[in-house]
Amino acid sequence: MLTRVNHDLSSSEAARGVxxxxxxxxxxxxxxERGARVLDVGCGxxxxxxLLESRGVDGRGIELSRxxxxxxxxxxxxxxxxDADTDLEYYPNDAFDFVILSQTLQATRQPRVVLEHMxxxxxxAIVSFPNFGHWKIRLQIFFGGHMPHTDILPxxxxxxxxxxxxxxxxxxxxxxxxxxxMEQAVALNAWGYRMRLKMPWWFWNLFGxxxxxxxxxxx
Amino acid sequence: xxxxxxxxxxxxxxxxADQPHSLLVRFAPHEPLRLDAGIDLSPLQIAYQTYxxxxxxxxxxxxxxxxxxxxxxxxxxxxxxxxxxWWETMVGPGRPIDTERYFVICANVLGGCMGSSGPAxxxxxxGMPWGLDFPVITVRDMVRAQAMxxxxxxxxxxxxxxxxSMGGMQVxxxxxxxxxxxxxxxxxxxxxxxxxQNIAFHEVGRQAxxxxxxxxxxxxxxxxxxxxxxLAVARMxxxxxxxxxxxxxxxxxxxxxxxxxxxxxxxxxxxVESYLRHQGITFVERFDAxxxxxxxxxxxxxxxxxxxxxVVANAFRGTPTRFCVISFTSDWLFPTxxxxxxxxxxxxxxxxxxxxxxxxxxxxxxFLLDEPEFSAIVRGFLEGAARARGLPAARR
Numbered sequence: 001m002l003t004r005v006n007h008d009l010s011s012s013e014a015a016r017g018v019x020x021x022x023x024x025x026x027x028x029x030x031x032x033e034r035g036a037r038v039l040d041v042g043c044g045x046x047x048x049x050x051l052l053e054s055r056g057v058d059g060r061g062i063e064l065s066r067x068x069x070x071x072x073x074x075x076x077x078x079x080x081x082x083d084a085d086t087d088l089e090y091y092p093n094d095a096f097d098f099v100i101l102s103q104t105l106q107a108t109r110q111p112r113v114v115l116e117h118m119x120x121x122x123x124x125a126i127v128s129f130p131n132f133g134h135w136k137i138r139l140q141i142f143f144g145g146h147m148p149h150t151d152i153l154p155x156x157x158x159x160x161x162x163x164x165x166x167x168x169x170x171x172x173x174x175x176x177x178x179x180x181x182m183e184q185a186v187a188l189n190a191w192g193y194r195m196r197l198k199m200p201w202w203f204w205n206l207f208g209x210x211x212x213x214x215x216x217x218x219x
Numbered sequence: 220x221x222x223x224x225x226x227x228x229x230x231x232x233x234x235x236a237d238q239p240h241s242l243l244v245r246f247a248p249h250e251p252l253r254l255d256a257g258i259d260l261s262p263l264q265i266a267y268q269t270y271x272x273x274x275x276x277x278x279x280x281x282x283x284x285x286x287x288x289x290x291x292x293x294x295x296x297x298x299x300x301x302x303x304x305w306w307e308t309m310v311g312p313g314r315p316i317d318t319e320r321y322f323v324i325c326a327n328v329l330g331g332c333m334g335s336s337g338p339a340x341x342x343x344x345x346g347m348p349w350g351l352d353f354p355v356i357t358v359r360d361m362v363r364a365q366a367m368x369x370x371x372x373x374x375x376x377x378x379x380x381x382x383x384s385m386g387g388m389q390v391x392x393x394x395x396x397x398x399x400x401x402x403x404x405x406x407x408x409x410x411x412x413x414x415x416q417n418i419a420f421h422e423v424g425r426q427a428x429x430x431x432x433x434x435x436x437x438x439x440x441x442x443x444x445x446x447x448x449x450l451a452v453a454r455m456x457x458x459x460x461x462x463x464x465x466x467x468x469x470x471x472x473x474x475x476x477x478x479x480x481x482x483x484x485x486x487x488x489x490x491v492e493s494y495l496r497h498q499g500i501t502f503v504e505r506f507d508a509x510x511x512x513x514x515x516x517x518x519x520x521x522x523x524x525x526x527x528x529x530v531v532a533n534a535f536r537g538t539p540t541r542f543c544v545i546s547f548t549s550d551w552l553f554p555t556x557x558x559x560x561x562x563x564x565x566x567x568x569x570x571x572x573x574x575x576x577x578x579x580x581x582x583x584x585x586f587l588l589d590e591p592e593f594s595a596i597v598r599g600f601l602e603g604a605a606r607a608r609g610l611p612a613a614r615r
Contacts, residue, residue: 058571066576073543073573073596076603080544080562080574090563 023192024128024210025051028102031126031184031214032057036097041084042104046072062087085109088117096122105129106162115178119217128212133167133205168205184214228504229445231299237341239334240298241266241291244371252364255357265368266334267291267326271318279610280374281316283325284382284389287514288506290333291325299505308589315598320613321378329364330356330514332507339507350509351437358521362392378608381405383586388521395523395534403604407545408586410557411531412522420460421515424453428508437509450508451499458498463549463582467491531564542572543600552583573600
C-alpha cells in the first residue's frame with residue numbers, strides 16, 4: 001500500500017540549515033532507518049551522507065566529480081569516485097539497506113538500469129528528482145518555446161548534465177514496467193514545502209517541483 | 220661515471236647493511252621467519268625508524284611502508300646521501316601523517332640494503348654478504364617481517380598502514396593477512412598484482428645489472444667490484460616509468476645541456492639525458508644491486524588474488540579495516556584502472572572504502588611530491604579514522 005507522507009515540514013533541521021537547508025535531503029534522510037547501511041549514488045559534496053552519519057547511519061557514497069569526491073574524503077566520508085551508469089554492477093546483491101539516488105536520475109544514461117541495480121544492491125531505493133511536469137516548466141515550453149530554466153534546473157540545454165528528464169507521472173510508469181513497488185512518495189512544492197496528502201497524482205505532477213520516492217522490490 | 224670512491228662506497232654500504240644508522244631488532248635463531256619459498260630465514264634483523272610518541276593505549280601507531288628504492292628514513296637525514304627523508308611532504312609535525320598525533324614507524328623491507336636482512340647482509344656461515352644465496356622473498360614475507368617487528372614493539376593493532384607503489388602492495392597485504400591489526404589502510408598508486416608490462420620493465424632492469432661484468436654472478440663484494448653501470452642503467456630505465464611524457468616535456472623539452480648545438484656525438488647533449496645519467500649515478504651510491512634484483516622480483520610475484528582462489532574480494536571479506544585508495548591521473552606504471560580494481564574488490568567485499576584520483580602530470584612519483592589535493596585527502600581520511608578510533612583531536 002502506497003503511503004504519501006506529510007510530516008510537518010518545518011523540521012527544525014531545515015531551520016538550522018542542516019544539509020545546506022535542502023529540504024529534499026531531509027525528506028530523504030527521514031526515510032532511512034537508524035543504523036541502516038546506506039549507499040548514496042551521486043553524493044555530491046557529501047551533505048546528505050554527513051546528515052545520515054549524524055543520525056547513526058553507516059553511509060557510503062559514489063560521486064562522479066573529482067572535486068566532490070575529494071571534498072567528501074577530506075570530510076572523513078567513505079566515498080569512491082565512480083559513475084552510476086558503470087560502477088553499480090560491481091556491488092554485490094543486498095549489500096545495503098538503502099540505496100539513494102538524490103537529484104541524479106536525470107543525469108544517468110540508463111535510468112532504468114540504474115534503478116534496477118539500486119534495488120538489486122539494496123532492500124530499498126530512494127530516488128529524488130526534479131519534476132519535469134511542474135507547471136512552470138510546462139509554461140516555459142508551451143509559451144516560451146524554449147527549454148526550461150528554473151532555480152533547480154539552472155543549465156542551458158547545451159551544457160546541462162541532465163539528459164533524461166521525467167515527470168512524476170513518467171517515473172510512476174517506469175516503476176510499473178520495472179516491477180518496482182512504491183512504498184512512500186513525497187512531493188515538494190516550489191517553496192520546498194511538502195505538499196498536502198490526499199491530493200490526486202495529477203495535482204502533484206503539476207504543482208510538485210521535486211519528488212522523492214521510497215521504493216522496494218515487488219515480491 | 221666516477222670510479223674513485225668505489226671501494227669506499229662498498230664498505231659504507233656493507234656497514235649500513237649490517238650495522239645501520241637506525242633502530243635495530245635482531246631476532247634470535249629460534250625465531251626464524253618462515254618464507255613463502257619454504258625456507259626459515261635466520262638470523263633475521265629489521266632496521267627501523269620511529270617518529271612521534273606511542274600513546275598509553277598503544278592505539279596511535281602508523282606503519283609507513285616504503286617503495287622499491289625507498290628506505291626507513293622517512294623524515295630524517297639519510298645516513299649515506301646526507302639528503303632529507305623521502306616523505307617529508309606527508310609525514311612530520313602538522314603534516315597529514317602528523318607525528319604530533321601519531322607514532323610513525325617505518326622499517327627497511329626484508330631484502331633491502333639499509334639494515335634489514337637482505338642479500339647485502341653478512342651471511343653468518345661465510346662471513347661474506349649473502350648475495351644470490353639469500354632466499355627469494357615476497358611482499359608477504361616483507362609484511363610478516365614487519366608483523367614480527369610490531370610484536371617486538373608490543374603494538375597489537377595499527378591505527379593505519381600507508382604506502383605508495385611497492386609500499387601500497389604491502390598495505391594491501393597487511394589488510395589481507397592481518398585485518399584485525401589494521402584499523403585504516405592507505406594503498407597509494409598501487410595494484411593487487413604486478414602487470415605483465417611492469418614485470419617486463421623489471422626484467423630489463425635486472426638484465427642490465429646482470430649484464431654488467433662487475434656483477435660477477437652476484438659476488439661483487441668479495442671481488443671488491445660493484446656493477447654500477449648496470450644498476451645505473453636499470454635505474455635510468457625505471458625512472459622514466461616513474462614520470463610521465465608531459466612531466467618530462469615540461470621539465471626538459473628538447474633543450475640542450477650546457478650547449479647551444481648538438482655535438483654530433485653520444486655525449487649527453489639533451490638535458491633529459493643528463494638528468495637520467497645523474498639519477499643513475501646517485502642511485503648506485505646508496506643502493507645494492509642484488510637488493511634491486513630481489514625487491515623487483517618480490518613485486519613481480521605479488522598477486523593478491525592468487526592466494527584467494529583468484530578473487531581479490533575474498534582477501535577482504537568481512538574486513539573491519541577502512542580503506543582510502545588513491546591514484547594519480549598521469550601514473551601509467553600503476554594506472555587508475557588498477558586502483559579501481561582494488562576499489563571494486565573492496566566494494567564486493569562490503570568494505571568501507573574511499574577512492575580518489577588526483578589530477579597531476581607528475582606520473583607515478585606524484586605520491587612522493589607535494590600535491591595539495593593528495594595531502595588534503597590523506598589528512599581528511601586520517602582525521603575521520605582518528606575520530607572513529609577515539610584518538611584525541613589535532614591541536615589547533
